[in-house]
Amino acid sequence: MPEFDHFAERLASQGQGPTSGDYLWIRARQLEGTLPGEGSVGSWPISVARVMMGWGSVEERLWSPASDGDSWPWTEPEGLDAAAKLNRAWWYQRVRDAASCSRFIGSGQLPACAFDIFEQWYHSDGLIKLPSSSDHPIGGHCVSVGAVNAFRDFFTFANSWGPGWGNSGYGHLSFDYFDRFFFGGYAIPRGGRLPVFFQNLEGDHNEIEWDQLNFGMPPLPDSMIHIGEVFDAAADERKGWYIALRRGKYLEVEDFFVRPEYRRAGVGSRLLQMLKRLRDETGLSVRVWIDWADWNQANHSASEWLTSSLDLQVTASPYRWAAALAVPKGDTEFPTATPPPIPQQAVPPAICKPRLP
Numbered sequence: 001m002p003e004f005d006h007f008a009e010r011l012a013s014q015g016q017g018p019t020s021g022d023y024l025w026i027r028a029r030q031l032e033g034t035l036p037g038e039g040s041v042g043s044w045p046i047s048v049a050r051v052m053m054g055w056g057s058v059e060e061r062l063w064s065p066a067s068d069g070d071s072w073p074w075t076e077p078e079g080l081d082a083a084a085k086l087n088r089a090w091w092y093q094r095v096r097d098a099a100s101c102s103r104f105i106g107s108g109q110l111p112a113c114a115f116d117i118f119e120q121w122y123h124s125d126g127l128i129k130l131p132s133s134s135d136h137p138i139g140g141h142c143v144s145v146g147a148v149n150a151f152r153d154f155f156t157f158a159n160s161w162g163p164g165w166g167n168s169g170y171g172h173l174s175f176d177y178f179d180r181f182f183f184g185g186y187a188i189p190r191g192g193r194l195p196v197f198f199q200n201l202e203g204d205h206n207e208i209e210w211d212q213l214n215f216g217m218p219p220l221p222d223s224m225i226h227i228g229e230v231f232d233a234a235a236d237e238r239k240g241w242y243i244a245l246r247r248g249k250y251l252e253v254e255d256f257f258v259r260p261e262y263r264r265a266g267v268g269s270r271l272l273q274m275l276k277r278l279r280d281e282t283g284l285s286v287r288v289w290i291d292w293a294d295w296n297q298a299n300h301s302a303s304e305w306l307t308s309s310l311d312l313q314v315t316a317s318p319y320r321w322a323a324a325l326a327v328p329k330g331d332t333e334f335p336t337a338t339p340p341p342i343p344q345q346a347v348p349p350a351i352c353k354p355r356l357p
Contacts, residue, residue: 018060021160023080027051031260032293039072044293045114045142049092049186050257054238056084057191085236087191091227091243094254094289095185096321098178101155102148104187113157113185114142115177126166128173130180140183143171183320184292201233209274223247228274230267240267242275244286251284255291256306268302272309286310288326295323297344314339 028043028051029035051057058080065074095101095111104111116137120129147156153175163169198208208229224246230239240258244251253275258267279286288310290303303324307314312326316337324339 020058020060020063022065022074023058023063023084024048024051026074026076027055033298036073042140042142044291045112045184045186046255046291046293048112048142049089049188050255052089052188052191053092053241054088054257054259055081056086056088058083058087086193088194088238089188089191090195091225092186092188092255093223093225093243093245094321095182095187096319097182098155098175101145101178101185101187102150105146105148105155107189109187109189110144110146111185111187112142113145113178114140114183115173116181116183117141124166124171126171128171128177130174130177137181142185145185185321198231198233201231204232204234205270206231206233207270207274209278226251226278228271228278230262230270240271242271244275244278246282246284249285251279251282251286253286253288256288258302268305272306276310285328285331286312287328287331288312289317289322290314290324290326292323295340295342297342300342316340 028047031047034041118131118135143157145155145157154172156172211226226244229241239262242256243254307326314326316339317325318334
C-alpha cells in the first residue's frame with residue numbers, strides 16, 4: 001500500500017538510525033519508579049516524551065539488549081546518556097483525538113499514540129478492526145502513527161513488534177477505532193542538538209522562555225506552543241520545564257515537570273513565576289491538564305502545589321487522555337465532576353516497550 005511506503009520513507013529520512021525503544025522505556029520506568037520490577041511492565045506515554053526532551057534518545061545500534069535473552073534486569077552499556085543528549089526533543093504536544101493526530105501528521109510529525117488493545121492485535125495481518133461487543137481490552141500499547149488516508153478514514157502506524165507482525169511491521173486502524181480506544185499520546189516535532197540560543201549560556205540556573213516562532217515554525221491553528229525552562233549550561237542539563245498551549249481564551253499547561261534530581265531546589269518555583277509572567281503578558285486564563293502518570297500519591301503534592309499556586313480548582317477530565325483538569329474557579333466550559341481516586345501508584349496500561357508481550 002502507498003501509505004506504508006510513504007511512512008517508511010519518512011522514517012528513513014529522520015537523519016539517524018532506528019531509535020532504541022529499550023532506552024526510552026527503561027528511562028521512563030525509572031521516572032515512574034517501577035524498576036527493577038517485572039520486565040512486562042509498561043510506561044505512560046508522557047514519561048517517554050519527558051525522557052526524549054530531558055535525556056534524549058539513542059540509536060538502536062547503541063543498545064538493543066536482545067543478546068541478554070530473557071535475563072532481567074538488562075545490563076546497560078556505559079555512555080548512553082551522553083549519547084542521548086545529542087538527540088533531545090525540543091518540545092512535545094499532546095494528541096487529543098483523530099483530528100489532531102491528522103493535523104500533526106500533516107505538519108510532518110510522527111505522533112506516538114497509546115490505545116486499548118484486544119486479542120486480535122497479537123495475530124493481526126496489519127488491519128486493526130473494531131472489536132465486537134463481546135471483546136474486552138487485554139491491555140494497552142503505544143505505536144508511532146505516521147500516515148493518514150483521509151479519504152478512507154484510517155491511519156498507518158509502525159509497530160515495535162518486529163517485521164513479522166502485521167504488514168512487515170506496519171498496520172492501520174480507523175479513525176473510529178482511534179477515537180474510541182485512544183487514551184494518550186504526544187507529537188514530538190523534532191530532535192537533535194538543542195537550539196542555538198542554548199549554546200551561549202553560562203551558569204547553572206538559566207531561565208529560558210521561547211515558542212515555535214523562534215524557529216520560523218508556524219503553529220497549527222489555535223495551538224501556539226510556549227516553553228519555559230530552567231537550564232544548567234555548565235552540565236548541559238534541562239532541570240525542568242513547562243509546555244503551555246495558547247488555545248482560545250486559555251493558556252493550557254500541557255506539562256509542568258522537574259527532573260527528580262533537581263526537585264526541592266527551587267526549580268519548580270522559578271518555572272511557576274515564569275508561567276505566571278506568561279499568563280499576565282497574554283491575558284489568558286490558565287488551566288492545567290493532569291496526566292495519569294502524575295495522578296498518584298507520589299506526585300499528588302506537586303500537582304496540588306501547582307494548581308493551588310495558580311488558584312485553580314481540580315475537576316475530573318472530560319477526556320480519557322487525562323486524569324484531571326484544573327480550571328479557574330467558576331469556569332463553566334466543562335461540567336464540574338469529582339476526579340477519580342488517587343492510587344498509591346498508577347500502573348500504566350500502555351505497553352510503551354518494544355517487544356511483543
